[in-house]
Amino acid sequence: MAEFSWDVRSPLDRALIAGSYGAQGDAGVALTEIRDFDLVQVMARRGKAAEMVKAAQARFGIAAPETPKAVDTADTALIWSGPDQFLVLSKGGKHTIEALAAAFVGSASLSDQSHARALISISGDKARAMLAKLSSIDLHPDKFRVGAAAATSMDHTSITLWRGKDRADGQPVFNLLVFATFAESLWHTILDSAAEYGVTITHSEKLA
Amino acid sequence: MRIVCPFCGERELGEFTYLGDAKPQRPAADAGEDAVYDYVYLRDNVAGPMSEHWYHGGGCRAWLKVTRNTLTHEISAVEPAAGAGAAKVGA
Ligand SMILES: [Zn+2]
Secondary structure (H helix, E strand, C coil), X not given: CCCCCCCCCCCCCCCCCCEEECCCCCCXXXXXXXXXXXXXXXXXXXXXXXXXXXXXXXXXXXXCCCCCEEEECCCEEEEEEECCEEEEEECCCCCCHHHHHCCCCCCEEEEECCCCEEEEEEECCCHHHHHHCCCXXXXXXXXXXXXXXXXXXXXXXXXXXXXXXXXXXXXXXXXXXXXXXXXXXXXXXXXXHHHHHCEEEEEECCCC | CEEEXXXXXXXXXXXXXXXXXXXXXXXXXXXXXXXXXXXXXXCCCCCCEEEEEEECXXXXXXXXXXXXXXXXXXXXXXEECCCCCXXXXXX
């Protein structure tokens, strides 16, 4: 039998070229791809939503979002993804599907999305202006506050968008999860949209 | 046109897919051929408020029941369709 060796690579491995892009000078947009994360979809079984909420509280010590929001614990983000469902985003193998299975047995169905999505963090003083070209969501700071989330579409592609904690310099951070097979396409669209502001491109192993 | 999704809030039409009339109910298994024919094929061509199914596929992926005036496109009500959100309906 043939021996296979699977090489884990980011869906943006080819498209992402670290460095600067577009207009010269101070970059208005920073794009950081976050790699190597664990992502688990948790969906309540019929009539078990209240039990799922209880199980999440017991597991994470915090209420899972029941409206379009993202909440942080010390080592995870719980991100609303639809009615009676949320995503568990973490690093370091602490909240893998195997680790969560026992906590949600009987109340929710779990689905491992770790290698099914790309995670892009968008920040900078022109992040909002750039996203406004691609999104129909109102991202005004008073409307889309830190912790706000949306299941929406961007460039005809389903995405999960949420606002992270502001950067140390006070600039807003928007996190975006996109299906792996659409990531490269959306990445190029984002680059086109951001080019006029100047872009700094990196990838990181750390959650924003 | 925009639809206020009960889960997501106000969203543009492009995030939704139209299914059609939300009124027809699946007949009982022994209801007979005429009832099934009506259910599958016969639709009222409503001029005015109509109950419709819409799918928020570009958002939360929930099915919605929308009351829309077919003459003006005015939407007077949006609610989760049966089964959309385990806690909200049919729990
Ligand atoms: Zn929705």
